[in-house]
Amino acid sequence: MIWYYIKTALRNMRTNPKFTLINVAGFAFAISVSLAITLFLLKEYSYDRYNKNYRQIIRLTDAKKNSSEIDYRVKDILLQHFPEVKNACYVDCYNHPVELKYGKEGTYLHTGAMSVDPQFFNMFSVPVLAQQTATPFQDKNSVVITESTAKRLFPNENPLGKELDVYDIYPVTVSAVIKDFPANSSFTANFIVNAQNDNFKFKQAIGNSDDLSTYRWPFEIYVQLKKNEKPEQLIAKINAHKELLKPYVEKAGFLPLKDIYLHDPTTGVSNRKGNAKLLQLFAAIGLIILILAVINYINLTVAQQAKRNKESGIRKTIGASRKQIIGQLVAESTLIGFSAFLIGTLLLRLMLPAYEVAFNTPLNFNILYHFPTSIVLLLSILILGLVSGIGPGFVLSGINPVKILSGTTFISGKKNYLRQSLTVFQFAVSVILIVSVLIVRRQIQYVKHQDLGFNQEQLLRLDIPWLKDQDMNKTSVLASELKKSPYIRDASVSQGVPGDIRFDLGYKNETVPSIVADSSFIKTMGLHIIKGRAPQPSDFGKVCLINETGYKHFGFTNLDNKRFNNYGGYDIIGVVNDFHYSSMRKPIGPAFIILASKGFPNAISIRLSANHIGETMKFIHKTWQNVMPGYPYKYEFYDDWFNSMYKSEERLAQTMSIFALLAIVISCMGMLGLAIFAAERRTKEIGIRKVNGAKVSEVMAMLNKDFIKWVGIAFVIATPVAWYTMNLWLEDFAYRTGLSWWIFILAGFLALVIALLTVSWHSYRAATRNPIEALRYE
Known part of the structure; x- marks a missing residue:
C-alpha cells in the first residue's frame, strides 16, 4: 500500500509540474532558513557546556550592586568557611588586546589576554598541549599561550621557556601551550598571565584613600561546588554569614556557568555576551517560515482541487476509504517535503558563508550528520508531511462522490x-x-x-600604543607638534575617551567610569562647563570634573570641599554636560574627568578644521612618523567609531x-x-x-x-x-x-x-x- 501511495504521488507530481515546483521551492527555502537558524541556536545555546564541570560551576555576583566584579580575596574566604565549595578561582578578561614582542628583531603580536588564578586550569576544561612543570604556571612570571599564538610567534621553535616582552616593558616566560578556546566559549584569550603577578593587575583598584590595604581589586570569582550541592543553598548560607565577606560583597548572588553567555544581567568582565531575546526571535521566525510553507502547500493543494475531484470520487466509488485518500495526500506531502529537505540542505551548504555573515558567527554544518540530529530531522520531515497533507486530505476526502461525479461539487x-x-x-x-x-x-x-553630548564632527582619535618607558613623554610631544598645523584646531592627550573608557575608579564605594586627560580635553571634545569653572594648565594634577548625572547621583548641591580621593586626591572644580561614553543601549551614568598623568595615555583626540582634510591627514601621518617611529599608526573618526x-x-x-x-x-x-x-x-x-x-x-x-x-x-x-x-x-x-x-x-x-x-x-x-x-x- 505504501509503495502504491508513492507511485501515485510521483505520478501526480509529474502531471502537475508547476504546482510541484512551487511547493518544493517554497519548502526548500523555508527548510534552508530554518536549518540555518537551528545551527545558530545550537551554537548559541551550547556556550561553555564543553566544560566537564559546567553543571557544578557558578559565578559569584553582588546582587545588590548587580555586578560580577568582586575582590579576589573572596576566593580564600569561600574555601575556608564553606565546605560546599570544592574549588574556586578568579579571572580578569582584558577589554583590549595586549602587545607581545619576541626576539631582538621584534616579532609583534596584538592579541586578547586574561589573567587567571592558577586554579583556573583545574576547574575549566582547558587541554594543555605542552608544559614545563606539573602545572601550567611555573611561577608568577609564567604565561600560558594558545596553540595558534604559539604558531604565529614561534613557527619553527619550541615555545616553552621562551621569553616574551609585554608592551616591550614586562618580561615573561612561556611555561605552557594550550588548545585554543572553542568557538562556544565565553573566554577568548590567546595569552594568559598569572593573576598573582602585580604587573598585570590592569583592572584598577577601588578605594578612597592612599592606603592600598583598603583597596579592592575586582575580578570575577568562579566557584566549583561539590557534587549534589545546590548553589541556592550555598548563596543563602553566604548571606546568612555576610560578615565574612565584608566589605567585598553586600549581598551574594550567583549565575550558573551555562547561563553567563545569554543571561548575564550584571556588569562584569566576560568577553562574550549573547542576546537571549534575539535567539527567541530567530527561533520564532524559523518556525513561522516553516508554518508559512505548510500553509502555502495546503492552499496550493486545495487550489488544485478541481483537477483532483474526479480522482477522489472514482476512488471512493470503487471502495477507497477516507483514511486511504488522506494517506495518499500525506504520502505526496511527505515526498515533496523529503525532496525539499534534500534541496534545502544543499542550499544551506551553498549559502553557509552568507548565513555566517548574517549571524556573525561560524556555523557547524557537520552537526546535521550527527546521529541524534539526523533522527530529529527525519522525524521533522515526517511531521511536516503529516501536517501538510492531512488538511487537504480531509477536504478532498470529505466531499460526496455522487456530487463529484455529477459535477455539482463545491x-x-x-x-x-x-x-x-x-x-x-x-x-x-x-x-x-x-x-x-x-x-x-x-x-x-x-x-x-x-546628540552625543560632544561634537564628533571633524573629530579624530589617534590610537597611542603601549609605549616603552623611555618614550612615555612622546605623547605630549606629538600633541604639541600636531597643534602647529593651521588646520588642527586643538588636540588632547587622554587615557580613555568617549566610547572607550578604560578606568573604573572608586568613589563613595561605587565604581565610576573615569577619563584621565590633559587640560585641553574639554575644549577639544566640545564639552560645556555648566557649573564651576573650566580647568587651567596650572590645575594639572590637582583637579577633576564630574558630569551632570554624577553631580545629581551623588547628591551634590554645590562643589564646596568636594574631592575625589583616589591617588592623592583631586578637587572637583566643575560640572560638565552629560555626554555618551558608551552606546545608546545604556543610559548615561556618573563619570569623572581627571586632570592628571596617572595611567598610560591611549589616545590623542584631534579637532580638525572643516577644510583641507586630506592635507591635514598627510600632516598627521608625517608627524607621527617623525615622533613615533616604529609604532603602529592607527586612527578613526569619532562619528564612524560610534556608528x-x-x-x-x-x-x-x-x-x-x-x-x-x-x-x-x-x-x-x-x-x-x-x-x-x-x-x-x-x-x-x-x-x-x-x-x-x-x-x-x-x-x-x-x-x-x-x-x-x-x-x-x-x-x-x-x-x-x-x-x-x-x-x-x-x-x-x-x-x-x-x-x-x-x-x-x-x-x-x-x-x-x-x-x-x-x-x-x-x-x-x-x-x-x-x-x-x-x-x-x-
Whole structure:
C-alpha cells in the first residue's frame, strides 16, 4: 500500500509540474532558513557546556550592586568557611588586546589576554598541549599561550621557556601551550598571565584613600561546588554569614556557568555576551517560515482541487476509504517535503558563508550528520508531511462522490473560511516582519543621529600604543607638534575617551567610569562647563570634573570641599554636560574627568578644521612618523567609531529583511494559489458577466476585492502584535525612537500592494479570457 501511495504521488507530481515546483521551492527555502537558524541556536545555546564541570560551576555576583566584579580575596574566604565549595578561582578578561614582542628583531603580536588564578586550569576544561612543570604556571612570571599564538610567534621553535616582552616593558616566560578556546566559549584569550603577578593587575583598584590595604581589586570569582550541592543553598548560607565577606560583597548572588553567555544581567568582565531575546526571535521566525510553507502547500493543494475531484470520487466509488485518500495526500506531502529537505540542505551548504555573515558567527554544518540530529530531522520531515497533507486530505476526502461525479461539487463555507484564515495569517506575519524591519532601521538611524553630548564632527582619535618607558613623554610631544598645523584646531592627550573608557575608579564605594586627560580635553571634545569653572594648565594634577548625572547621583548641591580621593586626591572644580561614553543601549551614568598623568595615555583626540582634510591627514601621518617611529599608526573618526557600535543592529536589520522577503514570497505563493482557485471556481460566472458587457476592470475588481479584505484583516491583527514585539526589542535601548503610526500604515500599504501585484496578474488573465471558452469550462 505504501509503495502504491508513492507511485501515485510521483505520478501526480509529474502531471502537475508547476504546482510541484512551487511547493518544493517554497519548502526548500523555508527548510534552508530554518536549518540555518537551528545551527545558530545550537551554537548559541551550547556556550561553555564543553566544560566537564559546567553543571557544578557558578559565578559569584553582588546582587545588590548587580555586578560580577568582586575582590579576589573572596576566593580564600569561600574555601575556608564553606565546605560546599570544592574549588574556586578568579579571572580578569582584558577589554583590549595586549602587545607581545619576541626576539631582538621584534616579532609583534596584538592579541586578547586574561589573567587567571592558577586554579583556573583545574576547574575549566582547558587541554594543555605542552608544559614545563606539573602545572601550567611555573611561577608568577609564567604565561600560558594558545596553540595558534604559539604558531604565529614561534613557527619553527619550541615555545616553552621562551621569553616574551609585554608592551616591550614586562618580561615573561612561556611555561605552557594550550588548545585554543572553542568557538562556544565565553573566554577568548590567546595569552594568559598569572593573576598573582602585580604587573598585570590592569583592572584598577577601588578605594578612597592612599592606603592600598583598603583597596579592592575586582575580578570575577568562579566557584566549583561539590557534587549534589545546590548553589541556592550555598548563596543563602553566604548571606546568612555576610560578615565574612565584608566589605567585598553586600549581598551574594550567583549565575550558573551555562547561563553567563545569554543571561548575564550584571556588569562584569566576560568577553562574550549573547542576546537571549534575539535567539527567541530567530527561533520564532524559523518556525513561522516553516508554518508559512505548510500553509502555502495546503492552499496550493486545495487550489488544485478541481483537477483532483474526479480522482477522489472514482476512488471512493470503487471502495477507497477516507483514511486511504488522506494517506495518499500525506504520502505526496511527505515526498515533496523529503525532496525539499534534500534541496534545502544543499542550499544551506551553498549559502553557509552568507548565513555566517548574517549571524556573525561560524556555523557547524557537520552537526546535521550527527546521529541524534539526523533522527530529529527525519522525524521533522515526517511531521511536516503529516501536517501538510492531512488538511487537504480531509477536504478532498470529505466531499460526496455522487456530487463529484455529477459535477455539482463545491467548497463549503467552513472550509473556505479555514483557507482564507490561513492566508490572513500569512499576510499578518508579512506585515509584522515589514514593521520590524522598518523600526529596526529607524532605530539605527535614530541612535546614529542622536546628540552625543560632544561634537564628533571633524573629530579624530589617534590610537597611542603601549609605549616603552623611555618614550612615555612622546605623547605630549606629538600633541604639541600636531597643534602647529593651521588646520588642527586643538588636540588632547587622554587615557580613555568617549566610547572607550578604560578606568573604573572608586568613589563613595561605587565604581565610576573615569577619563584621565590633559587640560585641553574639554575644549577639544566640545564639552560645556555648566557649573564651576573650566580647568587651567596650572590645575594639572590637582583637579577633576564630574558630569551632570554624577553631580545629581551623588547628591551634590554645590562643589564646596568636594574631592575625589583616589591617588592623592583631586578637587572637583566643575560640572560638565552629560555626554555618551558608551552606546545608546545604556543610559548615561556618573563619570569623572581627571586632570592628571596617572595611567598610560591611549589616545590623542584631534579637532580638525572643516577644510583641507586630506592635507591635514598627510600632516598627521608625517608627524607621527617623525615622533613615533616604529609604532603602529592607527586612527578613526569619532562619528564612524560610534556608528560601528551598532553593527549588530545593522546585521539584524539585514537578516530581518531577508526573512521578511522570504516570508512575503511564500505568502504570495499562497495568495496566488487562492487566486487560481477563485478564478477557476468562478470561470463560468466570469464568462457570463463578460457576455453581458462587464469590463475587464470590473471583473478584476470582483476577483481582487476578497484579497483586499483579507490583507485588511491581516493588518488589523498584525498591528498590535508588531507593536508589542518591537516595543519589547526597543527596551534594550536607553534611548529609542517612537513607534509612529505611519510605520504601521506603510507596512500595511506595502503588504496590500504586494498582494495586488500577485493576484492581479492571474485576475487579468481570467478577465481577458475568451468568454466562449469560459462558458464551455467544466
